[in-house]
Amino acid sequence: MTRFGRTGQLIRLNFRRDRFRILMWLILLAALMASVAWKFEDIYGTPSEIDAIKGTLASPGIVAMFGAFSFTGKVTTAEIFANEMLLFMALIQVVMNLALSVHATRAEEDLGITELVRAHAVGTLSPLAAAASELVIINGVLGVLYSIGLSAANMPGATTEGNWLIGMGLATTGLLFGILGLLMAQLADHSASATGLAYTLFGISYLARMITDVQRPKLTWWSPLGWVEKLAPYNNPHWSPIWLSLGLAVILLVFAFMANNRRDLGAGALTTRPGRREASAFLRGPATLVWRRQRNVIIAWIVAVIIFGVAYGTVFNTIGDILKTNPTMQQVFGAAMVHEANHKILLSFTSLLSIVMAAVATIPGMQLILKVHSDETRGWLEALYARPLSRTHLLFSYVGTAFVTSTLAFIGGLGGIVVMGDASLTHVKDGISASEFWQGVAAQLPEIGVFLGLAVLLVGCWPRLKAISWAYLALGFISVYMGSLLKLPDWVQNVTPTGWMPRVPMHDVNWTTFSWMVVLAIALVIIGWQGYRRRDLHMS
């Protein structure tokens, strides 16, 4: 039996095991791409609409979020589409690939399933080969679906080459990060650590492309995540990013196979070290237990959000200086007016990013709350239930940590933007003042509270439906990130709490909205808490 024996059978097994999650991802992503392409002519069909958005897309704030693209000659609807959608879709596809790759390899190994499989006449490298094949097929199919969807939408200015370039470009970018996930799964010795490593590298790629895009787009070639921007599918088609992604993916895959070949089952290059013989005085109850278990994740999230904030802050001096784009303004309107205009632009930029930051800061909190249920089903809480410890105490240990984590992450992220941004300005008065900053904080905290409250409600009353909280957050995030560029109807933006509060600090906090959102969040938590006290707990 060769080292790759029965890989084919394992591939079939993988598809059977993952069929629902794969199908969900494929449908979701293909439908998103196709429906936006379908609608796009209505949004940006006329030359005047295109001219208006062209200016917006060139502004550093948008470049930071969507990438730098150069337009030459007459700009078409398809070019605007490529500009708005490429990086965004790439991000979602990377998230999909990292989830699938670690799930198919290290997570199975942690559960002992790989041991069971390997005890049969199956090659030593077959599980990894099967996972890699699974990723190739999924990304390939998705790429083809994109291309077909784009061809069907037939946007003005779209070309067949461009359509296929987008499909294949996203497929290879996704695959590259999927293979990166596989490699990390070989290096780490458990799935949480593999996921953490992969996301760290993903985050670094994103930051690298953001900073280079704003400062010097040529350097974006150094970030694998930036390659997808370089496709320029409808104005200056480049196939080189695809070959680059594929080449790097092959190299990483070879490394993964080498690592897999050398290591024992269950082991990794980065091993779990022994720890304390006795508990520290600090570790004494459920709340400190949550902290002890999750501290690395919590700290990593807060630090990551702050770094993102700081990175966004570095573009303040480019955005907040109208004179750079229009030097004659000062002569016409006078210095005071120019500073006022600069301040307005920065307020608007900060208001948008503040909602994005809030949505991102909600993720670690939501993870913590949903852990109440996943820990329950894994049997980790059984030892706690047998202690003199009420369910209220147990639940609020998680919920409290979650609220604190999300709040700190958000304040840190927004603080990063404002502090770094103001520091980068030559004329600090143009920047965001302390009171504007705290208004921004006050505006978003109820929104975080409502999202987390929903998670508490689901965990407490209907734990099987807990995935809804992720879908709801994702909807909120997309409606903020893409809402104005896609001109989504108002009701879509109002479905989730991200759209309930006016943009602050551009506008003032609406304290009525603030109050009822806080009340809603508290009500959700209370209902969830009562449900949790009353329901049977599930055991493995």
Place this chain on the structure above:
Amino acid sequence: MTNPVLQINHLQKKFGHFQALKDITFEVRPGEVFGFIGPNGAGKSTTIRVLLGIIRASGGTATIFGQNVWTDSVAIHQRLAYVPGDVYLWPNLTGGEIIDLLLKMNGTAHSAKTDDLIKQFGLDPTKKARTYSKGNRQKVALIAAFSQEADFYIFDEPTSGLDPLNERIFQDAVMDLKARGKAVLLSSHILSEVERMCDRIGIIREGQIIESGSLAEMRHLTRTMVTVTLGDDFDVTTLAGVHGVTAGHAPHEWQFSVEDEHLSSVMSTLAQHQVVALQSTPPTLEDLFMHYYTGKE
């Protein structure tokens, strides 16, 4: 203190339409080890989870220390120690940290006894829980339970992953609890363990307690195997209370089982027929279990 520590009366639990527990009634008294046995899926762990207040009973009552297991669970757990059958531990904490944490949550602390138990069981407390085998995870839970000064101990198949040496350490520790007047509820499949330690046992099948009492009492409910060689042509099949008669290898040799209530009358009849050789075997615990588990002869 003569009141039962645990008292269960006609306890029922339904999951949707599935009646997991139909009728559970038994009690455990101080200074007693109660063996809770039955086939897989009979409802042992469900019963224990009701007792811990993890799931709520659909009918009947259960009290520990005279308090309701659902509403007063926090007060009860102050004086209770529990070791689950499958021990799941937080993967990124060490065994030592987990033991200490569990003790602290009962208001006690790591003591010399804890160190002694760690040494006896041969556990390396500096390893992260994700690297422990099943047996080592059980040791963590057992060490935490034995270091705790409780009045009622619940063990749910606690030794299924332990080697014989550690199993013996466990048994000695339980006997020590018993000597100190503690009440113990032990769910187990290991017959020698039950036979050695339990004062009384309760057998559960399909959500019902079908028998409870001391082992000696239960043995009376079954049959004694008899092999006898007689001096004449007496036909033993004519005896009352005799089952499964087979002829032996030698002439006039018989094998059969006798219901215990008929044992003395059978013996006196046989004595009149020149008993050449006689062997009788009391029912083994295994026979007893098979009898109750399968519900057949």
